[in-house]
């Protein structure tokens with residue numbers, strides 16, 4: 041069985057950046073991982089059903105619709121994983137207009153059964169600045185305090201994922217000017 045690693049973090053913390061750096065490093069060592077973006081799986085279905093025109097609209101959809109898209113993504117990813125090592129870029133929780141939605145509820149965990157859940161974190165002020173600097177996305181405008189609360193909630197809900205699956209929880213810091221350190225940390229759990 042391949043290793044299943046789920047990488048999470050609030051929008052704009054730099055999950056994808058750290059994953060890409062780690063994949064590059066591991067490829068040079070001959071260790072291969074299949075990268076999977078959970079949001080892309082959801083978006084493909086949502087687009088086909090004309091529910092949204094961009095991926096940032098998905099978290100505003102009704103809770104039951106998001107849960108259905110989640111389920112579809114989880115089954116799609118489980119079907120493709122087989123014996124390969126996979127790294128899933130996703131969210132510990134999603135901030136919706138009606139509150140936090142668990143990114144890995146029971147029906148998703150049952151499909152994925154991760155070995156490790158990684159929480160990518162950094163200081164809320166840095167995340168705020170990264171969001172403001174990223175014009176390619178429609179980010180929620182929220183202050184540092186709300187971002188800090190979201191990161192706290194992500195840790196709390198990740199504890200439940202560990203209880204359910206027996207996975208380990210790894211916290212990777214992705215600080216300004218210290219991206220390489222974050223990549224090193226992620227590589228150490230992927231090797």
Ligand code: AP5
Pocket residue numbers: 049050051052053054055056057058078079080082095096097098099106110129130131134142143144170171173174177214215216217218219
């Ligand atoms: P997704 O596309 O994963 O949304 P996201 O979190 O906004 O992802 P991004 O790729 O935009 O952010 P990132 O943290 O990867 O940051 P990046 O590396 O780009 O998901 C889309 C949607 O799908 C969600 O909103 C949700 O609706 C849905 N979804 C997904 N999973 C779900 C689930 N399980 N359940 C329900 N719904 C789900 O970096 C951001 C910026 O920071 C870049 O400009 C980068 O250059 C910069 N940066 C990164 N690191 C550093 C550093 N160390 N120093 C300085 N700058 C840095």
